[in-house]
Amino acid sequence: MTAHVPKDMVLARLADIVGPRASSASGVLADHGRSEAYHPARPPDVVVFPESTAEVQAIVSLCRDLRLPVVPFGAGTSLEGNAAALKGGVCLDMGRMNAVLAVNAEDMDVRVQPGITRKTLNAHLRDTGLFFPIDPGADASIGGMASTRASGTMAVRYGTMKDNVLGLEVVLADGRIIRTAQRARKSAAGYDLTRLFVGAEGTLGVITEVTLKLHPQPEAISSAVCAFPNLEAAVNTAISVIQCGVPVARIELLDAVMMRGMNLHAKLGLPEVPHLFFEFHGSKAYVAEQAETTQALAQEEGGLGFAWATTPEERSRLWHARDNTLYAGLALRPGAKAMITDVCVPISRLAECLVATAADIEESGLVAPVVGHVGDGNFHLLVLLDPDNPQELSRAKAFNDRLVRRAIALEGTSTGEHGIGFGKMDFLPLELGEAVDAMRLVKGALDPLGIMNPGKIFRPAPSSHGETQ
Incomplete structure (x- = not known):
């Protein structure tokens, strides 16, 4: 806790609100300081488990009075340190x-x-x-x-x-x-x-x-995977599907490196070349029509045939494997952590961005499988690294910096879905310019004491003396 607020006193005050559902046990703190990200763990001083809005209100009011940071916590799956307790304080685990x-x-x-x-x-x-x-x-x-x-x-x-x-x-x-x-x-x-x-x-x-x-819930669902001779052919197919107005429910890209990890982790036995994973929702006739159009577009780009998954069990196996690409990627380098990137660009610039990024990966000597929600221009790389190796971490961060700057130069964004947290704060002004100052004004109006998840999204504005406020 801060020097002027003893932890025992805070725990006692929180116990008045939630009884035994406040803890400073080391294991509990450690569980709430880490995430799926490569960032170092930043545990809170106290974790509290509210069960009602009234309890949350009482906890926040106490933290306001004591000037303590408040860090909301969900399932702990964040990837940019979004729920890290950078300044300690009270973590509100909302799981109950x-x-x-x-x-x-x-x-x-x-x-x-x-x-x-x-x-x-x-x-x-x-x-x-x-x-x-x-x-x-x-x-x-x-x-x-x-x-x-x-x-x-x-x-x-x-x-x-x-x-x-x-x-x-x-x-x-x-x-x-x-x-x-x-x-x-x-x-x-x-x-x-x-x-x-x-x-x-x-x-x-x-x-x-x-x-x-x-x-x-759709009347009918059909899924398919299609292999491609190269990354550009797969991306061009995805762009054609969207531009032709096919209302595909999912269209996911996995590059050759990621397919190798998928085969290691999920035993799919698919060719280790770029793939698109598709899913179609609608009536039986409409799904069949969508699939037929998509298959024809894929064939024009050299798609190597569709493998269909029509039963619920087949679809579940396919998408369970896709949902576990983090662990599939880590299978390529046991013991490594993943720096997971999250850029998004206008779909017309997607092929340009991905091809340039693939060349950057090769020149950097990194292992960085690609998986992307390419239907909306969003893609991720799992840059596999040893976070305790300063040279390797520096090389990965330099690559990520180039990637984000490339995406922003193509009128894209530093984060399509993971958020800024504290991992991408330095890119926000590059992307949004003076709009960040407007965000600071909103933050100052709603949280003048700066207790709500401090140290996230943007850095404090410099004062007239060159210091942060």
């Missing part, structure tokens, strides 16, 4: 706030607490004929997905979190509770506070409820 509060099947929406994970939510919805389509791969919490503006494999068809969050309940830094919207599908009432908090990474408040848009 995991209830489905209301399903409005007629209106196709649902209200949930933030700690519920996407797979648990969809299991709850199974008998309603509806589902929540945002799939970032990991079984992330809904609150964490909202906080990082997550998307994933089905964003090309169903959009991202910003398109599927209808409203939020948020505890602000001063302890007030606000609702950002009603349940109507559209509104022109005032500022769009919902989208202000979606992607704010816990720097403006703590999300305590989320109202989500749901979608009908």
Whole structure:
């Protein structure tokens, strides 16, 4: 804790709010200081497990009074240090706030607490004929997905979190509770506070409820994989599919290196060349039509035949393997950590960006398999490295710097879905310029004491004396 606030006193005050659900045990702190990222662990001083909005409000109010950092925590799958406790403080593990509060099947929406994970939510919805389509791969919490503006494999068809969050309940830094919207599908009432908090990474408040848009479960689903002679042919096929208006549900790129890792990890037995993974949703006739058009476009680029997965078991095996590409990539270098990149460019510039990046990987001598949501121009590399090797870490960071600058020069972004956290703060001004100053003004207005997840998204503005404020 800070020097003027003894930890024992904070624990005692938190115990008055949540009883034994506050802990400073070393194992608990360690679990909340690490993530899937390569960044070093940054544990909090105390972890607390609230079970209601009222408890969150009381905890935040206490932290305000004591000037303690507040770090919301979901499932711990963040990749840019989004939930790292850079300045210690109190971590709010939202995992116990995991209830489905209301399903409005007629209106196709649902209200949930933030700690519920996407797979648990969809299991709850199974008998309603509806589902929540945002799939970032990991079984992330809904609150964490909202906080990082997550998307994933089905964003090309169903959009991202910003398109599927209808409203939020948020505890602000001063302890007030606000609702950002009603349940109507559209509104022109005032500022769009919902989208202000979606992607704010816990720097403006703590999300305590989320109202989500749901979608009908498709009548028919079909999946396929197709091999290509080279990376450019695969990317050109993906671009053609999108530009021809095929409403593909998923279109994922895996390069030859990633396919080698997939074969090692998941025993797929597929050729170790670039592949596209497709999924089609709709009526049986519509799915067949989409698949036929896509197959013809792939053949024009030298696609080496479609392998179909039509049964639920086959599809599950295929997409389970895709969802575990992190572990598949790590299989290429046991004991390594992955620096996971996250750029996104306009789809017309995707081939240019990927081909230049592939050449950069080769020149750098790095092992960096590619996996991408290429239907919306977003792709990732798993740069495999030993984070304890300074030269290797420096080389990987230099590569990532070139990659991000390349994407921004092509009118893209440093992060398509992982967020800024503290890992990409230095790229935000390059991407958005003076808009970052506007973000600082919003942060200052809603969190004047700077207690909400400090050290994330942007650095403090320099003062007139050249110091940070």
